[in-house]
Every structure is written in structure tokens, then in C-alpha cells.
Amino acid sequence: MYSPTIQKLIDLFSKFPTVGPRTASRFVFYLMGKNKEEIEEIIKSISILKEKVKICSSCFNTYEGPGLLCNICSDPRRDKSLLCVIANETDLEAIEKIKKYKGFYFILGGTVSTLKKTDIEKLRFRELGQRIKSRPEIQEIILAFNSTSEGEATALYLERILKSFDATQDNPVRITRLGRGLPLGGELEYADEETLSSAFEGRK
Amino acid sequence: MYSPTIQKLIDLFSKFPTVGPRTASRFVFYLMGKNKEEIEEIIKSISILKEKVKICSSCFNTYEGPGLLCNICSDPRRDKSLLCVIANETDLEAIEKIKKYKGFYFILGGTVSTLKKTDIEKLRFRELGQRIKSRPEIQEIILAFNSTSEGEATALYLERILKSFDATQDNPVRITRLGRGLPLGGELEYADEETLSSAFEGRK
Amino acid sequence: MYSPTIQKLIDLFSKFPTVGPRTASRFVFYLMGKNKEEIEEIIKSISILKEKVKICSSCFNTYEGPGLLCNICSDPRRDKSLLCVIANETDLEAIEKIKKYKGFYFILGGTVSTLKKTDIEKLRFRELGQRIKSRPEIQEIILAFNSTSEGEATALYLERILKSFDATQDNPVRITRLGRGLPLGGELEYADEETLSSAFEGRK
Amino acid sequence: MYSPTIQKLIDLFSKFPTVGPRTASRFVFYLMGKNKEEIEEIIKSISILKEKVKICSSCFNTYEGPGLLCNICSDPRRDKSLLCVIANETDLEAIEKIKKYKGFYFILGGTVSTLKKTDIEKLRFRELGQRIKSRPEIQEIILAFNSTSEGEATALYLERILKSFDATQDNPVRITRLGRGLPLGGELEYADEETLSSAFEGRK
Numbered sequence: 001m002y003s004p005t006i007q008k009l010i011d012l013f014s015k016f017p018t019v020g021p022r023t024a025s026r027f028v029f030y031l032m033g034k035n036k037e038e039i040e041e042i043i044k045s046i047s048i049l050k051e052k053v054k055i056c057s058s059c060f061n062t063y064e065g066p067g068l069l070c071n072i073c074s075d076p077r078r079d080k081s082l083l084c085v086i087a088n089e090t091d092l093e094a095i096e097k098i099k100k101y102k103g104f105y106f107i108l109g110g111t112v113s114t115l116k117k118t119d120i121e122k123l124r125f126r127e128l129g130q131r132i133k134s135r136p137e138i139q140e141i142i143l144a145f146n147s148t149s150e151g152e153a154t155a156l157y158l159e160r161i162l163k164s165f166d167a168t169q170d171n172p173v174r175i176t177r178l179g180r181g182l183p184l185g186g187e188l189e190y191a192d193e194e195t196l197s198s199a200f201e202g203r204k
Numbered sequence: 205m206y207s208p209t210i211q212k213l214i215d216l217f218s219k220f221p222t223v224g225p226r227t228a229s230r231f232v233f234y235l236m237g238k239n240k241e242e243i244e245e246i247i248k249s250i251s252i253l254k255e256k257v258k259i260c261s262s263c264f265n266t267y268e269g270p271g272l273l274c275n276i277c278s279d280p281r282r283d284k285s286l287l288c289v290i291a292n293e294t295d296l297e298a299i300e301k302i303k304k305y306k307g308f309y310f311i312l313g314g315t316v317s318t319l320k321k322t323d324i325e326k327l328r329f330r331e332l333g334q335r336i337k338s339r340p341e342i343q344e345i346i347l348a349f350n351s352t353s354e355g356e357a358t359a360l361y362l363e364r365i366l367k368s369f370d371a372t373q374d375n376p377v378r379i380t381r382l383g384r385g386l387p388l389g390g391e392l393e394y395a396d397e398e399t400l401s402s403a404f405e406g407r408k
Numbered sequence: 409m410y411s412p413t414i415q416k417l418i419d420l421f422s423k424f425p426t427v428g429p430r431t432a433s434r435f436v437f438y439l440m441g442k443n444k445e446e447i448e449e450i451i452k453s454i455s456i457l458k459e460k461v462k463i464c465s466s467c468f469n470t471y472e473g474p475g476l477l478c479n480i481c482s483d484p485r486r487d488k489s490l491l492c493v494i495a496n497e498t499d500l501e502a503i504e505k506i507k508k509y510k511g512f513y514f515i516l517g518g519t520v521s522t523l524k525k526t527d528i529e530k531l532r533f534r535e536l537g538q539r540i541k542s543r544p545e546i547q548e549i550i551l552a553f554n555s556t557s558e559g560e561a562t563a564l565y566l567e568r569i570l571k572s573f574d575a576t577q578d579n580p581v582r583i584t585r586l587g588r589g590l591p592l593g594g595e596l597e598y599a600d601e602e603t604l605s606s607a608f609e610g611r612k
Numbered sequence: 613m614y615s616p617t618i619q620k621l622i623d624l625f626s627k628f629p630t631v632g633p634r635t636a637s638r639f640v641f642y643l644m645g646k647n648k649e650e651i652e653e654i655i656k657s658i659s660i661l662k663e664k665v666k667i668c669s670s671c672f673n674t675y676e677g678p679g680l681l682c683n684i685c686s687d688p689r690r691d692k693s694l695l696c697v698i699a700n701e702t703d704l705e706a707i708e709k710i711k712k713y714k715g716f717y718f719i720l721g722g723t724v725s726t727l728k729k730t731d732i733e734k735l736r737f738r739e740l741g742q743r744i745k746s747r748p749e750i751q752e753i754i755l756a757f758n759s760t761s762e763g764e765a766t767a768l769y770l771e772r773i774l775k776s777f778d779a780t781q782d783n784p785v786r787i788t789r790l791g792r793g794l795p796l797g798g799e800l801e802y803a804d805e806e807t808l809s810s811a812f813e814g815r816k
Contacts, residue, residue, distance in 0.1 A: 179814025181793035202791025383610025385589035406587025
């Protein structure tokens, strides 16, 4: 029942992650209430996004500025022996926030829910192989995926191809995964058996 | 830690209703993954929004097309004796969906949480007064606000000014509010006392 | 893995409303931590429950003390023209708390989810019929059920039998239901269509 | 408004863990609906609980049958070198369910939220000290508490007293805690920094 221009924008916003038609319509009325300058600011910010922001040729992280590498890949203080493979940019942000990890990253571009060829081809498995081949200094590859079934499937698939690939190399690389266990606030009584099992195995 | 262009857009999206920084960053990476044509489509839809979409001079609903009135205000089949005052466009959509109400609307532009002069001046109380004055055919004004404290405060304030205004008119107008009661799925045991009280009073 | 005596009590507590095995085991360990006197107090309170507490012969509410009627049914100040039919004692408590209703009650004993004969026979439809027949002073019967599908089915079934029964009486009785509408805190935008529709119809 | 006998039982049930007055009243009406035999069964199960169920003199777990030890403490196949200190019986059940841990337990009886003397004296710290002293074969003490602030405080306090105690022994005992990390289903983006940090440290 909305007018065509409004409905069109509702449809576009509805495709944004986590947004449904009701939230999308609130976005549109939010924009209706903004003045010309504010609308211009939003439009400009969107339009320069893909001009200004570049994708790092090494880790596929976003960056701005000169050169072909992002801030992390061009930082000489980072530890060249560590490579952390992650699904998305937001995972990189989450890991950088804890300020514990000093190695490099590789953004796979997502996770595979099934192992269909079309799904696998969307992700950067090929580029990851090239990256590892060209960096003999890598000693550990950390597969840092969500503990969800998609994250698990992706890690398992990666482990398999990295091991077969590793067998042909001179220096074997250690492949690790994030530790499982009780999260902050977790209670034994309500923990699932797999998590509690991991917590026992990982005790220290 | 995001690059300035990304951070700027995250900040802008964070001001959208219901959006926090985490969701805003997901919006930005969603846009990063779109191609030039898709970005253009979004930009164009935003930029023509305020050009194409007009605000009805009578009810302040949005519309497109010729004339000064929206589809509802220019519809001769609507019932001229009824005026439904609502806070926002989304409330109008919700009411139109039930297909029960055949009168006209007036969009106040929000609700008042306090009765501060600055809050009150942001809403269209003055325009509502003019509308009512110019339409002697109105017999019932329905104050259709949320049952929240803001909605209640706004309805109370409106009732007060409409009554004092009405005293100076020839034809007294009936002022009504939406019925309170148990919603679909509501249980007596978990209903608050006010709702249950209304449900008893409104039995039929 | 619990010992048989503990497991037996867990099984019994698991049948209590809203209690699952995990909560039931917490109940048992709570009791294990109580001393002899505290256990005795609980046991005694349970054992005298059905001795001391009687069921009102008129409305099926619980009461203590002399006579065959509960405090409400024996209260001469209550309004004899009103009868409120409810599913359970907890609904009676909820209604009494609002202090608006001054008539009598009839506790049906539950709701019917299907209209199976075995389901219907568990409830006090027969006793309700006798009650109404013996009280010609009743002018309104309020069917105060939850707005759930079970509550609706029960109200519909009751309406049907009460109407056919009413046709044979000299004084027709008014049969009403609780008002539907927005509950306290309800918002138009999130209300289901049926609730919003009722709120419009029930406006005042 | 409930009768005294009902209210008394509601009050008693309201003290059960997780139970509020509303649930307690549902328990009472549930019991009202049971027949004499069913009530007897519940009463009997409660009354024999503390007669039949014994508390293990070694680990403070519950058990039935002859002897002074529970099924676990009297099982010769369990690993004498491991002692797992837990807060409650329900934690023991949770750990036994994963079938990974083959050592012994010690139930502390709760956690300390503050380190007040009165709080500490309610727990079995003294008995734990005696247990460890009398079992020189213990090589590892696992502090298996919830990752909550209470669990953390209790583990910290225990670590401190166990270490000072350990310094006086010939064979130093290893004191461990459950591994922290992402739980099953955990996502990097939504993990708190402490959990993600632990997940990185505990990678393998």
C-alpha cells in the first residue's frame, strides 16, 4: 500500500542483513524525515565506499590509503609465522579487539554449509592455497570459525585440503582451531555435553 | 579500527532506527559486496525518495502522483465523519491492513513523552486544529495511539485541547480511543490488572 | 544415575506443572538440605491440604471453614445477576485482584482443546447447566477465558449450548465475552490484525 | 485471598528453587486435583528421602545402599590420581553424563559470592583439606566451577588455600581449571573478549 518509490526502497533495505520489511519501512520514514544535506551525506558516503575502500591483495581485508596491502599486512611488527583464517571482516574486528593475536589474517569470504562445488567456488580457497605456498615462513594456520555447523564444516574441509597440500611441502605447518570450553558466564549444569567435554579436555 | 570511510558509514547507519554499530558494520560489508549497478540502484532510490514522494497537505501521509492530497484523502468513498489521529505512517499502514476503518487520518508526527513546549511544538497539534475547524462534517475523532505511557500522555493532552476547542463549536465531536483488552493469545493469569479490568469493562 | 529414591521423587516432581527433570532434581536437592522439622512441615502441609480445603458446591472454588459454600458464594453483597465462567482457580484469583467484578463465579475445571467427548466430559458443563437452571436471577453469563485457541474453542462450545438451553427458558440470559483490544503497553505497529480490529470496534 | 491452608503451602513451595508465588499456586491446585493415593505417594517419597538417601562420607554425593561410600567413591576402577571439586550434586551429574572424567569428586556444597567468614564456613573447605591430606595419591585437583563471578571467586579462593597447603606437602599437586573457550554454537562476532581470548590461547 506504500507508494512505488517508498516500496522500492523498502524492498532494497529488506535485503540488508537482519532487516525485514517492517524495519525497512522504518528506515524509509527515517530518511523521509532527514533534510537535503543529511540525505546527501548518506548518499555520498555510500557512493565513495567502493571507490575509497580497497580490498587487501594479501588477506582480503578492507583498507584505505596507498599501496596494495592493508594496515595489518603492511605492519612489519606482526608475526609472520602465524596465519589466522576467518570467514568475514567482522570476525577480524572481533579478534583484533582482544589484542592477543599478533599474526596475519586471511578472509575466506564466508563459510560452506554444504560441500557443493558452487558453494566452495564462492570462497577464496584457491587464493588461500597461493598465499600459503608463497609464504614458507608460516608455521601455524589457525582456523578461527564459529562453533556452528557451518563453521565446523568449513574448518573440516580446510583441514583436509591443507593437510594434503602440506604433505607436498618441505616444512609442515601446524593447523589449529580455537579452543572450545565454557564461555564467560557459562554454567556446568546448562552446558551441552560437547562443550563440557572440551572444557574438561582443555583444563589447565 | 575500521578505515575512515567505513567508519563514517557505520556511524551514519548507526543512527537508523533499531540499528547499532554491529548491525551498521554488517550493512557496510553488505554494500562492499555489491557491484556498481546494485550500489547505483540503492543510491538512486534514496536520492529520488524526497523528490518523488510528497507529504499530503491534509493528513501528512506520504504519496506520489499529481495533486496535493494522498490516495486516502482524495478517495471520495472514505467516510468524512471519521478522523483517526495517529503518531506515524507505520500506524496508518497497520490500521489500513485490517480493512475495518473507512474514515480519514491525521498523522501527528510522533508522541509526546513529556509535555515540554519544545516537544509539543515538534508535533502537528496546530495543523490538527486547523483540519478539524475546516471540516465540520467530522463527528468522531479516534485517538489511535500505542497503549504505552507516551501514547497515553499524547492522547490525554489531545483530549484536553480537543475538548476545550470543541466547546466553542456548534457541533460537538465525539472523541474516542481504541479499546483496551486481552490481545489475541492473551491469558487472564498473566494479564496486568489494567488490561484485565478493561477486558471486563469492554465485555460484550 | 541418581539413586532410586531420588529418581522416584524427581519423576513425581517432573509431573508438577511447568517442572522438567532438571528443576525436579533441584527440588530434591533442596529438600535434602532441609532438616527434619522443615521436611515435616512440608509433608504436613501437603497431607492436610485435601482434608482442610473444600471445594465449593456452587462454584467449585476452594475454601476452608464451615458450610458448603466458599467465601464468595456465601457473600450476600455479591451481585446475583452476574455469573462469570472461568477455566481455573488461578483465573478467579486474577479477576478478584482487579476488584472490578462483583458477581459470582463458576469454575469449569479447564478448557477443551478439541471437542472430543472424553475432553468435554472432564469439564463441569453438566454442573454449569444445573447451576444456571437453579438461579433464575442470573441475567448475564460472562465467558472469561484466555484469548488462546483453547479458550476460544471452549467459549464457542459454551455459547452454543447456553443458547440452545436459553431458548427453553422464560428469561433470556445475556452471554458476553471479555473485551479484546490492545493490552497495556501494546503498540499498533506490532499488534496482530485481529487485536487491532477488536481495538477499533471496541473504541469508546 | 487464598484460604490459609492453601496460602501456607504456596509459601512453602515459593521457597523451592526457581519457584515464585504464581508457580507455587499452580503446584497447590495440581495437588488438589490428585486423589488420595497419588498424594500419599508424593508424601511418602518426600518422607523417606532423608531416611534412605545417605551422604557419602568421602565426596558428599548422595547414595543409597550399604556402606559409607557412594557408588563412585567405592568404585575401584576410578582414577585415584584425580579429584574434581564441584559446587553441587547437579554439577556431578552433568560431568558424569559426558563420560570423559574417570576420577573422584568432592562436593563443596555451593560457591562463595563474597569471601565473608560466614559464607565460607557454610562450605566444606575444612573437609576438602582433610580429604586431600588423607589421599597422597592425588596428583591433580580440578576446580570445576561455573564461569560466573561466584564460580570464579570460589576457584580463586580454593587455589590460594590449596597452594599454601601444598607448599607443606612432599608431593606437589597440580591444580587445574576447566578450559574456557567458545561453546558449541558460539560465534566469534558475539563472543565476549575474555571468551575469545581464552579460545585463542587454548587453540590446538
